[in-house]
Amino acid sequence: METNGAKNKAEGRISVRDVEKVYDPEGVNVRALEDCNMEIEPGEFVMMVGPSGCGKTTLLNAIAGFSNVTKGQIRLDDAVIASPDMTQAPGADRIVVFQGGALFPWKTVLKNLIYGPMVQGKDKDEAISEARILMDKLCLSRKTEDMYPDNLSSGMKRQVEIIRALINNPKVLLLDEPFRALDSLSKSLMHEYLLEVFEITKKTIFFITHDLEEAVFLADRVLIMTTRPGTIKAEIKIEIPRPRNYKVLGTERFAELKERAVDAVREETLKAFEAGERELA
Numbered sequence: 001m002e003t004n005g006a007k008n009k010a011e012g013r014i015s016v017r018d019v020e021k022v023y024d025p026e027g028v029n030v031r032a033l034e035d036c037n038m039e040i041e042p043g044e045f046v047m048m049v050g051p052s053g054c055g056k057t058t059l060l061n062a063i064a065g066f067s068n069v070t071k072g073q074i075r076l077d078d079a080v081i082a083s084p085d086m087t088q089a090p091g092a093d094r095i096v097v098f099q100g101g102a103l104f105p106w107k108t109v110l111k112n113l114i115y116g117p118m119v120q121g122k123d124k125d126e127a128i129s130e131a132r133i134l135m136d137k138l139c140l141s142r143k144t145e146d147m148y149p150d151n152l153s154s155g156m157k158r159q160v161e162i163i164r165a166l167i168n169n170p171k172v173l174l175l176d177e178p179f180r181a182l183d184s185l186s187k188s189l190m191h192e193y194l195l196e197v198f199e200i201t202k203k204t205i206f207f208i209t210h211d212l213e214e215a216v217f218l219a220d221r222v223l224i225m226t227t228r229p230g231t232i233k234a235e236i237k238i239e240i241p242r243p244r245n246y247k248v249l250g251t252e253r254f255a256e257l258k259e260r261a262v263d264a265v266r267e268e269t270l271k272a273f274e275a276g277e278r279e280l281a
Contacts, residue, residue, distance in 0.1 A: 014172060
């Protein structure tokens with residue numbers, strides 16, 4: 001019998017410690033991040049907002065393994081995944097859902113879903129079975145499995161992308177404004193869909209956005225970044241019970257929390273505007 005409690009320890013803790021990121025340190029010296037610290041607990045849904053160019057995407061890319069940091073370190077559970085000396089390559093433990101989407105247009109929905117597991121060595125029939133189970137669990141119709149991405153609505157494409165990320169059983173789901181290009185109705189439906197996914201999977205989610213209503217509606221906590229060089233200016237705990245639905249948007253508590261977020265981001269946006277910042281990071 002297994003008696004080691006470590007085997008049952010929750011996974012997906014992100015620790016960002018004293019992180020600094022300088023682009024082209026021998027040239028223009030764009031300081032994207034400075035003295036950046038945050039902790040995200042396993043199974044927590046954290047949104048990050050801030051003015052354009054404040055370093056949100058820079059930080060997400062470092063967590064994902066797309067770039068290193070100039071100073072400090074980033075940990076996933078007990079492992080260092082980014083520091084000045086190393087960057088752990090992107091892997092199945094940290095999956096990114098991008099703003100522009102990343103489905104293979106020449107593959108059907110089902111083939112998109114099983115691609116990752118098969119690359120990792122899983123048997124095709126087993127991968128198909130797991131994909132169909134997850135489709136059923138996360139409410140994606142089996143009728144879509146032989147369709148190609150170009151025949152799907154924008155919202156349905158995002159559903160497929162989220163399921164394709166989750167089929168790899170990541171510790172952390174990283175979202176880079178995945179709903180930014182959607183119309184308001186599709187975005188609203190995807191918000192409720194993502195909340196349902198979160199309730200079912202309890203995965204750690206780190207989501208960056210410019211949309212403050214989106215941030216307050218989805219998150220356990222909203223982190224506000226300063227203008228460049230980016231650091232964490234404030235944290236807003238979203239004390240709205242889960243599960244949530246669109247009716248939350250009309251409550252007084254939601255309005256209060258959104259106003260706090262607007263005030264904090266507006267102050268940093270004005271600073272960026274006055275400094276003539278451009279969206280480099």
